[in-house]
Amino acid sequence: MAQSSTPLQFDLFVNVGFWITLNITDASSEYAYEVVTVASNNFIWVCLVNINMGTPFISALELRPLKSNLYPYAYQNQSSAILFRFNYGPTENEIIRYPDDPYDRIWPWYRYNKAIIKSINTTENITRYGVDNYEVPNPVLQTAITPLSSPNLTTNSYDALSYIPNFPGYYMVLHLTELQKLSGNQSRQFDMYLNDWNWYSIEEPPYCKASYIYNSEPDIYSHYVYTFVQLSNSTLPPILNAMEVYWPMTMQVNQLTSASDVSGIMAVKADYQIVRNWNGDPCSPANFSWHGVSCNTEEPPQIASLNLSYSGLSGKISDSFAKLQSITRLDLSHNNLSGDIPVSLASMLKLQVLNLSGNHLNGDVPEALMKKNNSGLLLLLVDSCTNCEGHSKRSISKIIIIVISIVVVTVLAVIMGLLLLRMLNRRSRRGGSVEQDTQIHSELKIFTHEVLKSITNNFSQPIGKGGFGIVYHGYLENQTEVAVKVCCLEPTQANKQFLAEVKSLSLVHHKNLVTLVGYCKDGNNLAVVYEYLRRGSLFDHLRGKDSSSALDWKMRLNIVLEAAQALDYLHTGCGMVHRDVKSSNILLGQNFEAKISDLGLARMFSADVNSVISLSGTPGYMDPEYQLTFTLNEKSDVYSFGVILMEIVTGEPPILNARERIHIVKLVKQLLSKGSIEDVVDSRFEGEYDTNSVWKVVELAMMCTKDESANRPTMADVVVHLKDCVQIEEHHQKGKLEPSEKSDMNSGSISTSHSAGISFAPVSR
Incomplete structure (x- = not known):
């Protein structure tokens, strides 16, 4: 043609x-x-x-x-x-x-x-x-x-x-x-x-x-x-x-609709063979969002409402709608839907309006939906049913009922709060009794100060120092080893930081976070009891008391990968910022499994609005943007973690030379300008590492420590990159190269860059 x-x-x-x-x-x-x-x-x-x-x-x-x-x-x-x-x-x-x-x-x-x-x-x-x-x-x-x-x-x-x-x-x-x-x-x-x-x-x-x-x-x-x-x-x-x-x-991954919502809406699309413009991502880009789909501004976006009225839907109401857990309004009115109303719709916890009118439904409204409707948590619109007579007449009055209910509940909550405070004050004045904070997880063990003295042999074996006190080694009655952190701060500050750590540890559960065994709040005696990690901290093995047993490169990779997974869990699963990420807070178990400790400075954060709080953290690890703006978000932890990545590569502390105080980020940039990874890598490796994996970690560290937090990766991204590095190193150890194969040209992987950026292998001249 x-x-x-x-x-x-x-x-x-x-x-x-x-x-x-x-x-x-x-x-x-x-x-x-x-x-x-x-x-x-x-x-x-x-x-x-x-x-x-x-x-x-x-x-x-x-x-x-x-x-x-x-x-x-x-x-x-x-x-x-x-x-x-x-x-x-x-x-x-x-x-x-x-x-x-x-x-x-x-x-x-x-x-x-x-x-x-x-x-x-x-x-x-x-x-x-x-x-x-x-x-x-x-x-x-x-x-x-x-x-x-x-x-x-x-x-x-x-x-x-x-x-x-x-x-x-x-x-x-x-x-x-x-x-x-x-x-x-x-x-x-x-x-x-x-x-x-x-x-x-x-x-x-x-x-x-x-x-x-x-x-x-x-x-x-x-x-x-x-x-x-x-x-x-x-x-x-x-x-x-x-x-x-x-x-x-x-690729704006954070602009893609939540994976669970995508799965749910795709199931709805398949159930009813919906055509419309339902192709691509449901919410993004905003000017191409699906017809009838409204999304919120979360990252990632979530489907907030779904309007399928007058869409020619037929058959039963699909259980797939219940997969859309972020929806507040669902409109299925004026279709040809028939059969029973599924009880699965009651599991949509955020649903506020459900419009099923103009269909051919029969049978009773499920009891769970009726309870929500009658309590004012849900506005249910349906033509006829045997157990919902007069519901439409009540719809207008629901708003008034909800308002009155909120006012009554608020007044009762204030009264109960005052009574509880008065009772707690009376108990504290008695002295010597064990106070149990109702906001702390009820399944934790509560220890008296006398029991802690027995557990630790009268606090005779200190093993470290944490965010608010000295840590002692101890044994429970069943001979389980534990670490006991005893508070040594002023009472006002101690109480605040103590509650922060106990609450944080009681709310989070991850294989790479230290497990909280219990706590002591006996008068002014405050302590936290958690599992004992026999190998000490990552800091100990890099530069501290166990530095003679310098971890090899693969062990270091596995440790930081496990620590990254824990931080990713805190950020995405708990909405929590650690605020004091450092190598001494990465503890190691018997088999060198890594667990993050010391959540005493942790704060919950909002995904929408960065938190402005008092400056806290450890010099050398602190996010420079956070120090300038006092604005905290999860990227502050990412910066600190980037410093740790540089520590495991170089074996050096965050701040070098006490007099000149050279930061490790600056040092690594200076060394890389020469174009040789050997000048950066810890000499204790003695060449036993894959150049590609080291370069990739260095590049990742440089990304994590960028001055502007918006340019740093998320911890989820960090986990993905570290998994790649571990895999590269595992391949290297399975088939180690002959010495003649390790020269720059013969490495088989030569990366060039004439910018200040970092490459995965020797840079060009």
Whole structure:
């Protein structure tokens, strides 16, 4: 078909992130687009958006699973879209994909000028290192191009994407594998130039072994040209096997509708075969939200109301509606619904209005719904039923009843509160009695001061110091070891901090948080009793009393991963900020399992509004934004955790040199500017670590310690990245490299970056 004078254009989105504007000009051509993205829940939305330049269409949509360690620049908050992927040197028009590539990536051949460039190839098997971020298939790496007579090789040129707002730049990946067995004085050395900038120097790519070079941060130019220049002392010209170019796409994961709500609304859609515009994410982007669906402004958004009136629904009322636990209003009126009203609707705890009128329902209203209706918690609208006569007449008066009920309950609560306070005051004046705060979990053990003296052998074995007191070792009657933290603060401050820690520990339950056994509030004697962690703290093993047993890299990774999981639980599961995250508050059990302790400074926070509170924390770990603004949110814990990540890499404390007081973040940046990870890593590792995993942790630490909290990842993101690091290190330990395979070039994973950003391997000069 001939070229169209009016090209078809429409936008592609992945979830709520803009991908690309398609420009279809030739109906006889194939248009294929690819993106590497991380699934944040069970659904991935690929949306075709009409921009009034023709009707969008799609011929096929294919999803291919990748290993979590592939493509290091694709993670939860960022996807990577492909600009091109080329295989250099194969037979003309040859395209390599599945089954040669198990991930079914498409590797088209690169059209080159045979007058100045020749191809070389091998039938030898291409081996790879223990960790390979790209896993390029053998047939791609078994061919390459090299100049015929010139010492230079210039590849294809390309431009920035002008139609992408604030063009983010490109990630480039170059695959370099030597296919000729060099002998005698033969050598292949060359410089790579991006435009006029010396991007990297290559010294003898490894023979028949997969290696690659990539930039860890995108390079931003208006035009891109790669030139490979042979060095004067090299006997062979440059070589190139394959190349991939991507651009980063910001993925607003926190703008995706809550996964549970998505699951529920998709079930409703399937039950009634609803069409409308119900495609893509239900709530985001806001201007494309589903018809009849109203969402709140939470992060992630939740479905607040659902209006399906006059929608032609038929059959029974589905139990799937009950999965939408955030809904306050559900309107199913004026449809052809029949049968009984399901009791499952009563489980929708936030539901305030339920309109079922204009249907063909029969039978009784479930008793649980009637109780809510009669108590004023729910406004139920239904045409007729045998047990709800006169309910519609009561609807108007419900508001008055609710108001009166609230007033009565409030007055009674005030009276009861005054009586309780008076009673507690009387008890405290008696002295020596054990006071039980009604806000503390009732299942906890309550200890008297005398019992604590017995447990700790009269407080004879101190083992540490916590947020508000000294910690002693002790034994319960059944010989269970415990840690007893005894308060040594002023009574007013002590009572406040004591209650904070006891309440915090009694409310949270996670395998990586210390378990609270009980407490003592015996007059002015305050103490907390919790499980004993035999191995001490992470601080002890990095620099403290147990520093002689310096943990190896994999052990440190596992410890910080478990600590990160606990913080993620506090943030997302409890809405709580720890406020004093540090290596001495990460305790270790017998098998070095990690548990976070010392919640005495913890505060509940709102997901909508940051809390402004008094400044608390430990110097060296404190969020600089928090120190300036006194505004606390969960990203303050993220900053502190980033400092801990730098501690496990370097083995150094947060503040170095008592006189000059150099912060560890500044130190790491200074060392990285030299381009060598060896200057950063704890010398006690003695080289026993995978370079990729260390670089990834360093990069993560730098992200966590950014000055502006909005630019830091969430603890959920941190957990994902650390799991990848653990996996990389496990692969490394399963097949450790020979010493000759550990040089910069031969590591098989060389990352380049000319910015101040951090890469996963040695940076370019």
